[in-house]
Amino acid sequence: MAESTNNNDAKRPGIITILAVLFILFGLAALFGSLFLWGEGFILNFPEGIDLGLPAADILINAPASILTAIGLWGMCRWGKYMAWFTAGFYLYASVEIFAHYAQLGELSKMEITLPQTVAVIMAILVMIISWKHRESFTN
Numbered sequence: 001m002a003e004s005t006n007n008n009d010a011k012r013p014g015i016i017t018i019l020a021v022l023f024i025l026f027g028l029a030a031l032f033g034s035l036f037l038w039g040e041g042f043i044l045n046f047p048e049g050i051d052l053g054l055p056a057a058d059i060l061i062n063a064p065a066s067i068l069t070a071i072g073l074w075g076m077c078r079w080g081k082y083m084a085w086f087t088a089g090f091y092l093y094a095s096v097e098i099f100a101h102y103a104q105l106g107e108l109s110k111m112e113i114t115l116p117q118t119v120a121v122i123m124a125i126l127v128m129i130i131s132w133k134h135r136e137s138f139t140n
Contacts, residue, residue, distance in 0.1 A: 011137060012076050015130055020073040022123060023087065027066030034058035057094065065090060073131075081138040084131045088124035095121045 034055035065087045072080020095117040102108045131138075 011139075012074070013134055013137065016073050016076070016134060016137070019084070019123075019127060019130060020070045023066045023070035023073065023084075026120070026123070027063045027070065030058040030066060031063035034063070054094075054098065061090060062087075062094065076138050078138045081131050081135060084127050088127040091120040091124040095124075 065083065069080060069083040069087045071077075072083045074080070098113065098117050099108065102110070102113050108114060
């Protein structure tokens, strides 16, 4: 049986690996989705009337935080656990902001709005529970 060359692979619980992969995917989706304004245009040549607040927050906060969280969780670094909590909090805050914004517009029933934000809220809650449960495993 081949031994792992990375000692963290043996110590990292499978659920933490899954969370790290999800954070990478969320981070890349936030980055590339926002660069193209979620199908509305390109951020450097944006159409008139498009609010750049949420895409800017995705590019400047969400994407880097999600990617750093993934790296920290993958390496089982103590700072990765704290980044996971920060990023989960950001997901919750941003989701409430998006839910409230679209509720005011009467567009909350759109699946392309509610589904990703609901997934983000569920992931944020799971991240806090799982990283707390495995808090002693983060040693680096």
